[in-house]
Amino acid sequence: MHPHLKYLIELQAVDLRLIEIRERLSRFPKRLAEVEARVTAARQQITAAKEALTSSLKERKTYEMDVEQWKERAKKYRNQSSEVKTNEAYKALQHEIQNAEGEVAKAEDRLLDRMVTGEEYERQVKAAEAAVKEIEAAANVERHAIQAEYNAAQKELATAEAVRAGAVAAVPADLIDHYERISKRHGGIALAEVHGEGCSQCGVHIRPHVIQQLQRAENEEFFHCETCTRILYYADHTPGPAPAAPSTAETSAASTRDS
Ligand SMILES: [Zn+2]
Incomplete structure (x- = not known):
């Protein structure tokens, strides 16, 4: 071997x-952003629930006024009925009174409905607030874990860079x-081991x-x-004869000869 x-x-x-460490490091911003996005989404749930509660309270006011207005109208018609001359x-007027009373009943139903959903929105606000806390x-635990992983990856990077510098120093610059030229052209892989009779990277037959x-x-x-065009090398992976085996054979052969 050269x-x-x-x-x-x-x-x-x-x-x-x-390559692997840098790739891992490059994913950290996205991982942190995902954690932040979860927190933001949870906070938005509170905002949405609060907005729903506010508009439900406004609607409740409107329906309360509706009930009052229809009650007023029914009262007015009843007062008028004592003054009418013709059958x-x-x-x-009786018809109008009935209609107005019907509207009162409907408006009261709507109001009751609003009060029930208002309570539901209050519950949702509380639930969203509890969820955000959790x-x-x-997210805090995750942020710390991600930070610890990031620090560990940075350490790995420094170690690997030192190993690289050592290997680079041992070889002539040219x-x-x-x-480097081959590595750049081939996705960071400049060397190819010979497997069987072929190039392990592209599979072509080697003479x-x-x-x-x-x-x-x-x-x-x-x-x-x-x-x-990668630099070829051959690594012997076949386990050679166990070094102890032949010597034992020799010893036993020798002892056979001795006896
Ligand atoms: Zn090849």
Whole structure:
């Protein structure tokens, strides 16, 4: 393996971690805004309930006046009925009185209805106020949790940046430039491991002699994927023979020979 490749692999790993941390950090403003939005919405519920209560009280006043007006009118017709001269006029007045009394009854029903809904709105205002208290308390807990997470993420960022600086310092500047150029073109991934006989990033087939070169411990050449241009590396994932096993075999073979 090329002596610098080890640091590039380290760099790649820390770069991916940095992408993830920065992405996480970028979501914090939205998360905080969601908490604030919940509190605002709850406060608006109070405002809405209070407005409904106020207009219900206004309507109640109107209906109270309606009741009074129709009562007045009925009274007026009753007073007039003692003064009418003709039977027709008397009948007409009786009709008006009945009508006015009917309106009184209707206005009283509406008024009663308003009084009931008014009580309901009062209950809603109280419920909304209680809900806001709960939501604000929960929001406070959440704000603190989010802040703690944010601080932890900032610490992770600082650590990862230090690791990155270490890896960068271990490699010549032109190689870092080369790495950065490929990384920028390929969504932050400049390195591609060889999997089987292909590039793990784009899947294209890698020529066997390249794989052979990459597998050689003394190889000091860089190879790039012909399709995605990423820097190729080979990592041996196959578990080798357990180091203890052959020596035990040797010992037992030796002891067999001895006996
Ligand atoms: Zn590739």
